[in-house]
Amino acid sequence: MSLSVQIIKRLQGFTLNVSFVAEAGVTALLGASGSGKSMTLRCIAGVEKPDEGSIVLDGRVLYDSKQKIDLPPQARKVGYLFQRYALFPNMTVLQNIDAGLSLERDARKRKQKQEGLISRFHLEGLEERVPRELSGGQMQRVALCRMLAGEPEAILLDEPFAALDSHLRWQMEAEVRETLRAFPGAALLVSHDRGEVYRMSRRVCVLNCGVSEPALDTTELFAHPRTLQSALITGCKNCVAAELLSQSMVRVPDWNAVLACEAADGRMVTHTGIRAHDIIPCLAGEENAMFCRVINAEDDVFSRVLMLLPAGGTGTLRAEMSKAASGAFTVGSEAWFCLPKEHIMLLRETHEN
Amino acid sequence: MQEIWDILKTLDYSPLWISLKTGLVATVLCFFLGIWTARSVMHMGKRAKAFVDGILTLPMVLPPTVAGFFLLLIFSLRRPIGTFLYQELSIKVVQTWLGCILAAGVIAFPLMYRNARAAFEQVDIELIYAGRTLGMSERKIFWRVVLPSAGPGVVSGTILTFARALGEYGATSMLAGNIAGKTGTISQRIAMVIQNGDYLTAGVWVAIILLISFGIVVAMNLFADSKMRNIKKW
Numbered sequence: 001m002s003l004s005v006q007i008i009k010r011l012q013g014f015t016l017n018v019s020f021v022a023e024a025g026v027t028a029l030l031g032a033s034g035s036g037k038s039m040t041l042r043c044i045a046g047v048e049k050p051d052e053g054s055i056v057l058d059g060r061v062l063y064d065s066k067q068k069i070d071l072p073p074q075a076r077k078v079g080y081l082f083q084r085y086a087l088f089p090n091m092t093v094l095q096n097i098d099a100g101l102s103l104e105r106d107a108r109k110r111k112q113k114q115e116g117l118i119s120r121f122h123l124e125g126l127e128e129r130v131p132r133e134l135s136g137g138q139m140q141r142v143a144l145c146r147m148l149a150g151e152p153e154a155i156l157l158d159e160p161f162a163a164l165d166s167h168l169r170w171q172m173e174a175e176v177r178e179t180l181r182a183f184p185g186a187a188l189l190v191s192h193d194r195g196e197v198y199r200m201s202r203r204v205c206v207l208n209c210g211v212s213e214p215a216l217d218t219t220e221l222f223a224h225p226r227t228l229q230s231a232l233i234t235g236c237k238n239c240v241a242a243e244l245l246s247q248s249m250v251r252v253p254d255w256n257a258v259l260a261c262e263a264a265d266g267r268m269v270t271h272t273g274i275r276a277h278d279i280i281p282c283l284a285g286e287e288n289a290m291f292c293r294v295i296n297a298e299d300d301v302f303s304r305v306l307m308l309l310p311a312g313g314t315g316t317l318r319a320e321m322s323k324a325a326s327g328a329f330t331v332g333s334e335a336w337f338c339l340p341k342e343h344i345m346l347l348r349e350t351h352e353n
Numbered sequence: 354m355q356e357i358w359d360i361l362k363t364l365d366y367s368p369l370w371i372s373l374k375t376g377l378v379a380t381v382l383c384f385f386l387g388i389w390t391a392r393s394v395m396h397m398g399k400r401a402k403a404f405v406d407g408i409l410t411l412p413m414v415l416p417p418t419v420a421g422f423f424l425l426l427i428f429s430l431r432r433p434i435g436t437f438l439y440q441e442l443s444i445k446v447v448q449t450w451l452g453c454i455l456a457a458g459v460i461a462f463p464l465m466y467r468n469a470r471a472a473f474e475q476v477d478i479e480l481i482y483a484g485r486t487l488g489m490s491e492r493k494i495f496w497r498v499v500l501p502s503a504g505p506g507v508v509s510g511t512i513l514t515f516a517r518a519l520g521e522y523g524a525t526s527m528l529a530g531n532i533a534g535k536t537g538t539i540s541q542r543i544a545m546v547i548q549n550g551d552y553l554t555a556g557v558w559v560a561i562i563l564l565i566s567f568g569i570v571v572a573m574n575l576f577a578d579s580k581m582r583n584i585k586k587w
Contacts (some may be wrong), residue, residue, distance in 0.1 A: 090501035
């Protein structure tokens with residue numbers, strides 16, 4: 001079970017150049033809005049046509065510009081969950097689900113499948129409602145059910161939780177995760193939400209301005225991002241230009257600091273970064289301690305965010321800590337903060353150079 | 354009052370039936386042709402679209418007599434196509450009811466086509482994409498998804514087409530003429546009786562066509578309002 005995608009499509013403003021292989025299980029495409037994630041899904045589903053490349057699902061060629069193969073979406077057996085669900089507004093829940101059974105010709109089997117799906121997705125009693133009479137969660141369930149009705153061989157999820165309120169989001173996320181666990185094929189999840197990606201996917205492919213980076217295991221990407229873009233998209237707030245002095249020393253001009261880091265193993269390094277919550281108060285003289293002035297402090301929901309200006313530096317750092325721990329740091333005060341060596345990320349600008 | 358009653362009792366109602374029949378047939382033809390054309394034009398390239406759309410919209414903005422002129426040019430029995438149609442297929446357009454339908458249809462067509470296209474272009478493309486990924490055939494997507502979504506626009510286009518076809522005068526008088534009981538429509542009858550100085554009969558016909566047209570527009574507004582409940586006011 002694998003979906004291999006390698007496509008190029010010229011769009012207004014940028015060129016989509018994506019290549020990855022998604023095995024069974026959930027693979028996420030993570031990128032900022034406008035980075036070409038949805039367009040990638042549309043090309044795979046066949047509703048948009050790439051300029052060149054190939055899309056192969058379990059050895060079945062869906063698209064190949066060289067062999068001039070371009071299967072219509074109806075023949076691809078690829079399910080698509082739309083961001084706003086795209087339920088047919090003029091059809092009832094049952095008719096919507098029936099639309100997903102379009103390829104099943106046998107009327108009796110069709111009826112059987114309908115009943116099975118209705119109970120599997122807990123839609124009993126909603127059969128005769130039209131989409132606008134459903135809650136957000138119900139709509140999502142119907143959309144999920146409709147998509148899986150045709151027994152697709154791969155499924156594509158386009159920002160599936162973007163339209164939901166945060167409390168419903170958790171519940172739906174759990175339901176979708178449950179459903180995906182039972183799905184034997186490859187599932188692609190498009191999202192710009194790092195939390196969602198972290199919770200839902202096993203592998204991640206970062207998309208930056210239409211260009212994909214090599215896919216990594218999710219935990220690996222979040223623990224050790226390799227590129228500036230993947231550090232930023234996984235939520236690293238402090239990323240600045242840096243240069244390696246030795247294999248375990250990095251100089252950061254913006255912070256006027258030389259920091260110890262873990263071995264670079266000969267990798268090229270153009271930037272360094274540290275997550276906001278990894279910066280901790282410390283005593284003078286500790287490893288990677290920096291003397292900083294607190295230039296701003298703001299409360300987030302459950303934590304406090306400090307903007308720190310290192311002595312002699314030009315760039316600020318963003319540190320996040322619990323409200324209790326940050327009590328002493330008022331705006332204008334000065335103190336020592338430590339950037340633990342094991343949390344210093346060594347990054348390069350793009351994955352190509 | 355008694356006078357009007359007398360006129361209503363003795364009136365030759367054939368123009369009403371001819372107008373209604375013409376309007377109905379022209380609308381049915383325009384309905385299918387307009388939808389088909391709207392769909393074809395939507396898929397054209399930018400330039401071709403601008404050009405073809407221009408030609409298709411012309412009957413709406415030109416004087417109907419210009420359309421009548423072109424129709425005569427094509428169907429006159431003294432012209433090649435007209436001669437061919439009459440001699441080979443015994444189809445006569447000039448001075449016949451067929452001429453009424455053709456003239457009304459050509460003039461009303463842009464209303465159907467433009468409304469249908471505007472309605473189709475507003476259909477959420479994700480619905481169409483969804484239909485395709487679910488394995489629905491393009492034909493089924495069109496009839497089950499696109500048309501219902503574009504419904505209000507298509508319906509208002511159809512009604513406007515009927516109203517326009519019902520009252521067509523210029524092109525009809527040139528192509529079909531005003532033969533009582535055959536091609537004499539309401540609008541032509543009004544012009545004729547006014548020329549004879551019979552303002553009362555003209556007034557009765559004016560009242561009839563006013564009632565029908567106003568009724569149509571009001572009905573359309575009510576229908577459109579009930580279909581577009583979630584449109585925001587500004």
